[in-house]
Amino acid sequence: MELNQIQSNEKIKTLFLSAKKSKRIPHAQLIFGEEDTPILPLAWAYAKILLCKNNDDDACGTCASCLQVKKMIHPDLHWVFPILSNNKNKNISSFYMKEFRDALIKNPFLKENEWYNIIGSENKQGFIGVSEALDLTKKISLKPYYNGFKIVIFWLADKMNESTSNKLLKFLEEPNRDTIFLITTHKKENLLPTINSRLQSIKVEHNKKLKEAISTTNDENLNYFKIWARSCYKLDFLEISDWVEKISGLGRENQKSFLKYSLKMIRSCILLQQNSSHIYTASNEEQEFIKKFSPFINNNSVKIISYIEAAFSDIIRNGNSKILLTDLSLKFSKQLRIKKIS
Numbered sequence: 001m002e003l004n005q006i007q008s009n010e011k012i013k014t015l016f017l018s019a020k021k022s023k024r025i026p027h028a029q030l031i032f033g034e035e036d037t038p039i040l041p042l043a044w045a046y047a048k049i050l051l052c053k054n055n056d057d058d059a060c061g062t063c064a065s066c067l068q069v070k071k072m073i074h075p076d077l078h079w080v081f082p083i084l085s086n087n088k089n090k091n092i093s094s095f096y097m098k099e100f101r102d103a104l105i106k107n108p109f110l111k112e113n114e115w116y117n118i119i120g121s122e123n124k125q126g127f128i129g130v131s132e133a134l135d136l137t138k139k140i141s142l143k144p145y146y147n148g149f150k151i152v153i154f155w156l157a158d159k160m161n162e163s164t165s166n167k168l169l170k171f172l173e174e175p176n177r178d179t180i181f182l183i184t185t186h187k188k189e190n191l192l193p194t195i196n197s198r199l200q201s202i203k204v205e206h207n208k209k210l211k212e213a214i215s216t217t218n219d220e221n222l223n224y225f226k227i228w229a230r231s232c233y234k235l236d237f238l239e240i241s242d243w244v245e246k247i248s249g250l251g252r253e254n255q256k257s258f259l260k261y262s263l264k265m266i267r268s269c270i271l272l273q274q275n276s277s278h279i280y281t282a283s284n285e286e287q288e289f290i291k292k293f294s295p296f297i298n299n300n301s302v303k304i305i306s307y308i309e310a311a312f313s314d315i316i317r318n319g320n321s322k323i324l325l326t327d328l329s330l331k332f333s334k335q336l337r338i339k340k341i342s
């Protein structure tokens with residue numbers, strides 16, 4: 001990942017390049033931004049600039065170090081990311097390095113739910129456990145392989161539990177002169193305040209091109225939403241149960257993404273009825289569907305929204321997705337059919 005492959009965020013590029021040039025590199029930095037902002041590609045590109053042997057400012061892209069960073073095999077670049085398994089033999093990210101490397105090289109804009117799908121048990125929430133901090137102690141006690149320094153990139157640091165966070169805090173409080181921490185998160189507010197206060201923060205803004213690339217997942221959600229709305233309206237039990245089966249198999253993160261999407265669609269229907277000129281950013285296909293569907297969302301909208309929100313909370317609390325999606329579908333169906341009967 002080269003800096004010039006990441007559009008916008010000019011200020012950040014300048015910041016990275018000048019840090020290297022001035023040789024004043026903060027030992028712990030927080031690279032944060034809303035969901036879908038390129039926090040990880042930026043941390044990766046930054047590591048490349050810092051580790052490049054040739055250039056004083058940008059990364060040359062051709063030296064041994066740049067090539068190793070590109071292939072994610074640089075001995076002084078360590079990665080920490082959430083995993084799913086509680087299995088004692090596979091409880092740190094190092095065990096998943098091959099999968100992570102393959103996934104990230106294929107798609108530097110890898111999303112959290114895509115990562116969980118790759119490492120299997122898709123219905124679980126990822127975490128960065130305390131064993132990770134113990135492993136990190138070993139890694140950072142090693143001398144840098146090349147004569148410079150070591151870098152540790154944390155992806156989604158908000159997935160640390162309290163004890164992991166406290167261990168990280170210790171690293172930050174007692175800085176090892178040759179280790180640089182690049183901590184990334186989409187949920188800065190979920191980090192311990194004591195950690196936040198020790199990091200130099202860099203805010204990453206949305207990137208237009210990236211947003212367009214990501215909208216493919218919206219296409220999938222639109223298809224699921226269409227099927228769902230139609231089968232609930234017809235109260236077709238067979239179709240509803242097929243749909244529940246399909247969505248349950250998608251994994252928890254995708255289910256959350258679908259439910260959020262459904263809320264956006266319902267709210268867009270309400271806005272359309274109120275003749276609001278503002279519909280949530282919608283593609284042509286979405287707008288077409290919203291127009292046809294909005295007459296079925298009427299006085300019942302408050303109820304529908306509260307049912308979806310409740311299902312969302314239950315999914316977060318690891319509820320059984322088949323049961324709660326079936327229940328949600330029947331409630332949704334009842335509300336849609338009120339209009340039909342009256």
Ligand SMILES: [Zn+2]
Pocket residue numbers: 051052053054055059060061062063064065066
């Ligand atoms: Zn280089």
